[in-house]
Amino acid sequence: MHTSLVPYPSTRHHPPMKTRTIAALVLLAAALPAQAEPSAAVQTEARDMFAKIISYPSVAGSPAVGQLTQYLAGEFRKAGYAAQDIQIIDSDGHPGLIVTLRGKSRKPPILFLSHMDVVGAKAEQWVSDPYTLTERDGALHGRGTVDNKYGLLAQAQAFIRLKREGFVPNRDLILVFSGDEEVDGVSARAMAQRLKGAAYALNSDAGGGFRGKDGSLSYAIQAGEKTYASFELTTRNPGGHSSRPRPDNAIYSLARALTKLEAHRFPAHWNPVVLQGLQAQLPTLQDPMKSAVSAFIANPSQQTADAIAAIDPAAFPELRTTCVATMLRGGIVENALANDATATVNCRIFPGETVAETRATLARVAADDKLEIKPLGNPLESPLSEIPPEVRTALAKQLPPGTRITPYIEAGATDGLYFRSAGIPTVGVGPLIETEGSNYNYHGIDERVPINEFNEGLDHYYRLAKALAGGK
Incomplete structure (x- = not known):
């Protein structure tokens, strides 16, 4: 995915982080200088590696994912990693890669x-081949240049540079590269179970910064995300010939249930992360929404939350669980009554609520004892993560002085949910600093990353790793 407060998301997982959130933070930050870019040699090597990474059409389930995994493993071997520190994982045909930079102690590792x-x-x-890295209009174009191969590159380059330098951290540092985030997350789920007990995880697929036109800078850390869960709702009856309609038509029964669900609004929820995120967005809002959000921050309640929804029902989905019908099927021929009708309802569940509770709410709202409600797959609840104080401190030191750092909850989901579910606190600390003209267009046509942002973010994880694991 790539979600972002500006940085990213994926169709399955992430709606883009609201740009207004980071833009709001910009209004609260002083004008700041840009970060120093890494050396020309680092930029050149990273650009060459990026071109290779982009060249693999690594759609989940395709052979290219395995080929990219093998290429990356080879690069880590060349950098000096021992064979036992490079693990290629297969999870039901979906590759994953785990690379360990060995540390001095047995302290829980950082992922x-x-x-x-x-x-x-x-x-x-x-305009150009999506799997050929192409420079055009001051940007690098190609599928995955933002979601998520730039984060992948920045983390891989950090680990390669640290190994070459002989850096020995005060604990193990572990790269975890999944192979099917955009679909089922099987590889991430399996690797999260393998790595239980880690201190915390730093996710490149969420969070990031925003630089205003005046140079002011803000940075948002993803502290939580909604649980992704889909349900199939099915009605059944004996069917028959269309010339003799029955009163218990399966399609009509399903339609009535869906109409009730459409009208239902889940209760609002709030916590310090939600309130901080809303506070950050206030400067970008206009009345009446600005007044409604201000009232909610001052006095969080169902009443003040409903006042926000009354102005714009689609605004601020991070305040509550949402469920929406996304797929329908029923009937096989036009002159026969359907024996069954099924709808897929996709839910994004607020951290702390359970899948079972959401299913029970769907059943209560539909109010049809004959309606079958079945969860699809094995959805996992994703708790809110506490931001490790040392992560916030490290970011504050490597970002320009005065940068406002604010947590947020993602309305979508990333691989982070599997690690949180496994008991590993996970925060999104993406490497990109976006501007109003970045136009990433991830998941869309002509995905791109501006060259200046590409260069500026290359040191992001290199610096974080050193700061968090005892380096300078």
């Missing part, structure tokens, strides 16, 4: 998360 897979791209719709 660095990225994903190797991308959504598909049709070459005929792009």
